[in-house]
Amino acid sequence: MKTSCNKCQSSDAVEVYEDHEYCFSCNTYNPNKGKVVSLDELRTDRNPTTYSAISSYRSYPIASRGISQQIVDYFNVKMSVDQNGKPESHYYPYTRNGEVVAYKERKLPKEFRVHGDFKNTELFGQAQCAGNRTLVITEGELDALSVAEAWQQTKGRIFPVVSLPSASATSHALAQRDWLNSFDSVILMLDNDEAGQKATNYLGKMLKPGKVRIAKLKHKDPNEVLMKEGAKAILQAVYDAAPWSPSGIVVGEEIWNQFIARQNVESVPYPDCLSGLNDKIKGIRQGEISLFTSGTGSGKSTVIKEIILSLLDTTDDKVGLISLEESVGDTAEKFISMQLKRPVNDPPPLSQEEIRAGYDQVFGDERLVLLDHQGSVGDDSLIDKIEYMALLGCKYLVLDHITIAVSEGSEGLSGNEAVDKVMSDLLKVVKRHNVWLGLISHLRKASPQGKSFEEGKLASIDDIKGSGSIKQISFDIIAFARNLVAENETERNTIQFRVLKSRFTGLTGNAGSSVYDPSTARLKASGSFSIEAVDLR
Incomplete structure (x- = not known):
C-alpha cells in the first residue's frame, strides 16, 4: 500500500509494510510507524549481514516478465528463493560512484524494502551506461530491464537505460542532473498513470530545454508492452518519441480557471x-x-x-x-x-x-x-x-x-x-x-x-x-x-x-x-x- 510522507510531503512515495514504512522520495525509514529516522541512522544496526550476503546470491531469468538471464546478469540483479525453490525476491543494485552500496528488494509480487545505504545513490543501471547520445529513463527497475531486453533481442546490444526508484523519487534524478544533461537526448518512458505523468513533467522541466523526448506507450509500462506486443514495440516507442513541451494553449473553461487563480494569487508582504x-x-x-x-x-x-x-x-x-x-x-x-x-x-x-x-x-x-x-x-x-x-x-x-x-x-x-x-x-x-x-x-x-x-x-x-x-x-x-x-x-x-x-x-x-x-x-x-x-x- 502507498501513502503520503509526513517528512517530505510526497503524496504517494511511502510503501507501507507490516513492521515499517519507507519513503522512496526522501529515503526515510519509519519503523512501526513511529519516529522517522534516516537510512544512515538505521542501516548500521539493522541486519548488518544482509547487505553483504545479497551480493553472493544467484541470479535467474525472470521468465514470467520476459527477461533473459543475459539481461539479469548485465544489471547484476540477484534473486532469492523460498524453501520450495520458488522465486521469492529480486534484489536490484544501486551504486554510488559506480560501486554497489545498496539493494532495493522486490519481495514478490510487489513489496519493497531497502538493504544497505540508499542515500545519495545513483539511478538504477547508471553504472552500466556508456556513451552520451541517447538515454532512456523508466520509473521501475523491471521496466529498465524490459527496455534493455528489447534492445538486446532486436539490435544485439544494450543501449543506455536507467530507472528511478519510483515515480515519486525524482530527487534521485535531480542529484544526477549534470550526468543526465550530458546525453544528447533523454527519452522518458514512464508509466501511463497520474504519478508517471507528474514525474514526466518534473523531469521535462529539470533537464535542459530541447533535450527531453516522450515515448508514448499503448500499455501501462514498458514491461507490459514487452509482454503484449514484443521487443519491436518498445523500440518503435523510442523511435517515435516526441519532443517534450509544457502545455501552453488554453481555451474555454481553462481561461476562467486561470483568471480565478490569478485573482487568488498570494502576495507575500515586504x-x-x-x-x-x-x-x-x-x-x-x-x-x-x-x-x-x-x-x-x-x-x-x-x-x-x-x-x-x-x-x-x-x-x-x-x-x-x-x-x-x-x-x-x-x-x-x-x-x-x-x-x-x-x-x-x-x-x-x-x-x-x-x-x-x-x-x-x-x-x-x-x-x-x-x-x-x-x-x-x-x-x-x-x-x-x-x-x-x-x-x-x-x-x-x-x-x-x-x-x-x-x-x-x-x-x-x-x-x-x-x-x-x-x-x-x-x-x-x-x-x-x-x-x-x-x-x-x-x-x-x-x-x-x-x-x-x-x-x-x-x-x-x-x-x-x-x-x-x-x-x-x-x-x-x-x-x-x-x-x-x-x-x-x-x-x-x-x-x-x-x-x-x-x-x-x-x-x-x-x-x-x-x-x-x-x-x-x-x-x-x-x-x-x-x-x-x-x-x-
Missing part, C-alpha cells in the same frame, strides 16, 4: 521597514520578476537581505541567493549581524556561542540556499544553477546582479543581445517553476550637469543600465537612493524608495523611506519622503 512598497505593489508574488535598482553604495545588499529575512520568517519556503559580488563568508556575516541586531565584529566581542545562535536562526533549517561562485561564475552555467535552486524547492530567488549574469551567460553575445538572452532565460525559469525572482540592476552613469545617484537622485526607468528587455520583462521596478555625502548622519542613512512600474496594481510613485541603523545593521521605516532627495534634475 517587511515592515519597506512598508511603502506594500502600499504600491502589494508585496511579492511567485511567477514574477521584481527589479531593484539604485546607485553605488545605496543599500541594495541590505534591502535585499531584509527581504530575505522576512521571507524566511513569514513563509515555510526555501529562499535562494545568488550574490556574485560577495563571498559566502561575507554573506553569512551580514545575515548573522542582522539577525543578532548588531555587527558581529563591533566591540564588545560576541562569544562564539552567541554568533552560532544567530547563524542557526538564519541557516539552521537549511531553507536559505547560497551559490558559492568562488570568485568566478564559470562558463554558461549560471542560469543552470539558478534553475537548480528552483528544483531544490526555492520559491524565492535573488540574483545580485544582472550585469555579471549577462557577461557570464550570454553565449558569445554582447550588448543588448546578451541582456535579452539572459532576461529571456530568467523569465523561462520563473514561469517554468513558478518562483519569484528579485533582480538587482545597475544604473547608467548620470549626467555630469545634474545631481548624481550617489547624492540621492532617484532613477527613472530610462536610467536603468542595459537593454529594454530588463524593463519590459520585469513585473515590478523599484528604484531607491540615499545621499552618501550628506552632512547630516540621519540623511546619509536614509533610503528613499520609488515604484517605477507595477504590472499587478498599475500604481507608481514615491513609496516611503527607510533609515539604516549602524548599531543594529538593520533598516527601519521612517515614513517620510524627501522631495529634495529625489530631485530628478
Whole structure:
C-alpha cells in the first residue's frame, strides 16, 4: 500500500509494510510507524549481514516478465528463493560512484524494502551506461530491464537505460542532473498513470530545454508492452518519441480557471521597514520578476537581505541567493549581524556561542540556499544553477546582479543581445517553476550637469543600465537612493524608495523611506519622503 510522507510531503512515495514504512522520495525509514529516522541512522544496526550476503546470491531469468538471464546478469540483479525453490525476491543494485552500496528488494509480487545505504545513490543501471547520445529513463527497475531486453533481442546490444526508484523519487534524478544533461537526448518512458505523468513533467522541466523526448506507450509500462506486443514495440516507442513541451494553449473553461487563480494569487508582504512598497505593489508574488535598482553604495545588499529575512520568517519556503559580488563568508556575516541586531565584529566581542545562535536562526533549517561562485561564475552555467535552486524547492530567488549574469551567460553575445538572452532565460525559469525572482540592476552613469545617484537622485526607468528587455520583462521596478555625502548622519542613512512600474496594481510613485541603523545593521521605516532627495534634475 502507498501513502503520503509526513517528512517530505510526497503524496504517494511511502510503501507501507507490516513492521515499517519507507519513503522512496526522501529515503526515510519509519519503523512501526513511529519516529522517522534516516537510512544512515538505521542501516548500521539493522541486519548488518544482509547487505553483504545479497551480493553472493544467484541470479535467474525472470521468465514470467520476459527477461533473459543475459539481461539479469548485465544489471547484476540477484534473486532469492523460498524453501520450495520458488522465486521469492529480486534484489536490484544501486551504486554510488559506480560501486554497489545498496539493494532495493522486490519481495514478490510487489513489496519493497531497502538493504544497505540508499542515500545519495545513483539511478538504477547508471553504472552500466556508456556513451552520451541517447538515454532512456523508466520509473521501475523491471521496466529498465524490459527496455534493455528489447534492445538486446532486436539490435544485439544494450543501449543506455536507467530507472528511478519510483515515480515519486525524482530527487534521485535531480542529484544526477549534470550526468543526465550530458546525453544528447533523454527519452522518458514512464508509466501511463497520474504519478508517471507528474514525474514526466518534473523531469521535462529539470533537464535542459530541447533535450527531453516522450515515448508514448499503448500499455501501462514498458514491461507490459514487452509482454503484449514484443521487443519491436518498445523500440518503435523510442523511435517515435516526441519532443517534450509544457502545455501552453488554453481555451474555454481553462481561461476562467486561470483568471480565478490569478485573482487568488498570494502576495507575500515586504517587511515592515519597506512598508511603502506594500502600499504600491502589494508585496511579492511567485511567477514574477521584481527589479531593484539604485546607485553605488545605496543599500541594495541590505534591502535585499531584509527581504530575505522576512521571507524566511513569514513563509515555510526555501529562499535562494545568488550574490556574485560577495563571498559566502561575507554573506553569512551580514545575515548573522542582522539577525543578532548588531555587527558581529563591533566591540564588545560576541562569544562564539552567541554568533552560532544567530547563524542557526538564519541557516539552521537549511531553507536559505547560497551559490558559492568562488570568485568566478564559470562558463554558461549560471542560469543552470539558478534553475537548480528552483528544483531544490526555492520559491524565492535573488540574483545580485544582472550585469555579471549577462557577461557570464550570454553565449558569445554582447550588448543588448546578451541582456535579452539572459532576461529571456530568467523569465523561462520563473514561469517554468513558478518562483519569484528579485533582480538587482545597475544604473547608467548620470549626467555630469545634474545631481548624481550617489547624492540621492532617484532613477527613472530610462536610467536603468542595459537593454529594454530588463524593463519590459520585469513585473515590478523599484528604484531607491540615499545621499552618501550628506552632512547630516540621519540623511546619509536614509533610503528613499520609488515604484517605477507595477504590472499587478498599475500604481507608481514615491513609496516611503527607510533609515539604516549602524548599531543594529538593520533598516527601519521612517515614513517620510524627501522631495529634495529625489530631485530628478
